[in-house]
Amino acid sequence: MENPETMSEPSSHSVLIEHLGGALVPVRRLAPPWRRLLGWLLVVVAVALALFAHYGPDDMLQRWTAAPELGWAGFGAALTAICAAWAALGLSVPGRRALWAWLPLPGALLWIGASGLGCLRVWFTPDPQVAALQQSVDCLVFIIGLSVPLSALLILLVRRACPLRPVLTAVMIGLASAAASACLLEIGHAEASAATDLLTHALAVALVVAVNAAMGGRLLSRA
Amino acid sequence: MPCSLTTTGTMVFDDAPPCRVSDPHMPVESNVASESPSQRRTAWMVAAQAGDRRAYERLLADSIALIRATARRCGVAPDHVDDVVQETLLTVHRVRHTFDPTRTYDTWLAAIANRRAIDALRRRGRRDRREVHDEFALERHPDGDDASAAAERAQGARRLHLAIAELPPGQREAVEQLGLRERSLPEVAESTGRRTGALKVNLHRALKTLRERFHGES
Numbered sequence: 013m014e015n016p017e018t019m020s021e022p023s024s025h026s027v028l029i030e031h032l033g034g035a036l037v038p039v040r041r042l043a044p045p046w047r048r049l050l051g052w053l054l055v056v057v058a059v060a061l062a063l064f065a066h067y068g069p070d071d072m073l074q075r076w077t078a079a080p081e082l083g084w085a086g087f088g089a090a091l092t093a094i095c096a097a098w099a100a101l102g103l104s105v106p107g108r109r110a111l112w113a114w115l116p117l118p119g120a121l122l123w124i125g126a127s128g129l130g131c132l133r134v135w136f137t138p139d140p141q142v143a144a145l146q147q148s149v150d151c152l153v154f155i156i157g158l159s160v161p162l163s164a165l166l167i168l169l170v171r172r173a174c175p176l177r178p179v180l181t182a183v184m185i186g187l188a189s190a191a192a193s194a195c196l197l198e199i200g201h202a203e204a205s206a207a208t209d210l211l212t213h214a215l216a217v218a219l220v221v222a223v224n225a226a227m228g229g230r231l232l233s234r235a
Numbered sequence: 236m237p238c239s240l241t242t243t244g245t246m247v248f249d250d251a252p253p254c255r256v257s258d259p260h261m262p263v264e265s266n267v268a269s270e271s272p273s274q275r276r277t278a279w280m281v282a283a284q285a286g287d288r289r290a291y292e293r294l295l296a297d298s299i300a301l302i303r304a305t306a307r308r309c310g311v312a313p314d315h316v317d318d319v320v321q322e323t324l325l326t327v328h329r330v331r332h333t334f335d336p337t338r339t340y341d342t343w344l345a346a347i348a349n350r351r352a353i354d355a356l357r358r359r360g361r362r363d364r365r366e367v368h369d370e371f372a373l374e375r376h377p378d379g380d381d382a383s384a385a386a387e388r389a390q391g392a393r394r395l396h397l398a399i400a401e402l403p404p405g406q407r408e409a410v411e412q413l414g415l416r417e418r419s420l421p422e423v424a425e426s427t428g429r430r431t432g433a434l435k436v437n438l439h440r441a442l443k444t445l446r447e448r449f450h451g452e453s
Contacts (some may be wrong), residue, residue, distance in 0.1 A: 029292050041334075164431075
């Protein structure tokens with residue numbers, strides 16, 4: 013039996029519904045966020061393996077032994093990247109709460125806090141080798157350069173969905189890409205954390221997030 | 236704030252618990268009696284994802300009331316609600332592959348309808364900012380052809396004709412022939428039998444008299 017309310021709808025709705033019904037074809041359901049996240053993380057892991065093959069793990073482990081907070085900063089960056097990517101992929105599905113955007117916060121706090129501790133260590137014990145200006149610029153280029161393909165991949169994964177909050181989703185994509193890049197930087201990063209280094213990383217992350225919010229938001233706003 | 240209403244009047248937010256999902260290959264009507272409207276719509280959507288046109292059309296028709304409720308709740312003006320309905324239905328069609336059967340259709344639909352309602356409100360806000368209110372426009376940009384301006388011009392013309400009529404005959408003749416009828420000096424000289432120099436002097440004096448009269452009054 014037809015819904016009486018439906019029967020009284022304006023004919024324009026009925027025409028549209030009939031048209032959409034005629035255009036209906038079976039669809040392949042969007043993969044759940046965890047599976048899309050896994051796909052993105054596989055690319056990140058592939059880049060990490062390539063960097064390990066080039067630099068080797070020894071330098072990184074020695075540095076982490078000498079300054080454990082650098083290891084914690086790397087772990088925080090990795091956690092931020094995973095949580096932000098998860099939030100971006102989750103927000104791209106209609107009906108998911110915007111509160112998911114807070115998910116990367118604990119990882120980000122660990123990342124920032126541990127990096128800040130590294131700066132304090134350099135301040136009080138000026139023995140470790142700290143980054144020169146040129147090396148800081150290299151870090152900036154590395155983070156931004158690697159963030160571009162990682163962001164592009166996430167945008168591709170999100171565009172197949174329906175991001176109803178495009179700017180917030182793009183911010184999460186930028187944060188995930190920048191955090192992943194900063195984490196990967198740890199593999200070949202030969203210097204201890206200094207204030208200039210931390211500032212450079214923060215600048216790179218802010219740039220990546222801002223560019224994603226400006227451009228990614230537009231790319232995703234078709235939803 | 237994201238908001239949604241179902242036809243049963245229950246508020247459903249996007250953290251609603253997952254509902255039971257029917258088998259997409261099962262006929263849509265087979266278990267309708269035991270399902271709530273929300274579960275029924277979820278089952279229809281699952282069937283629509285598999286290509287069931289009948290379930291899809293019933294689902295879309297059933298969704299209109301939900302979309303309207305969401306649009307009204309978001310503050311969309313009544314004359315724009317149907318626009319929101321149509322845009323939401325189009326979006327539903329375009330992104331139907333994003334529906335996750337482990338969650339409710341109503342939550343999914345409400346999020347889309349909520350976004351389309353916000354889009355409609357933003358469009359309206361932009362249009363209101365771009366367009367000037369009529370009274371304000373009239374005040375700032377008065378129309379030169381309105382009724383009061385026309386009446387003023389007619390009154391000015393009458394005063395000018397009266398002033399010309401009161402001029403001495405020689406000056407009045409010069410103004411009428413040279414100024415108003417725009418005839419040339421030789422033509423007027425020939426028709427009136429006056430010398431061109433005298434006509435020029437009469438015209439000059441007439442204009443001076445008129446200027447003094449009107450400027451003196453203003």
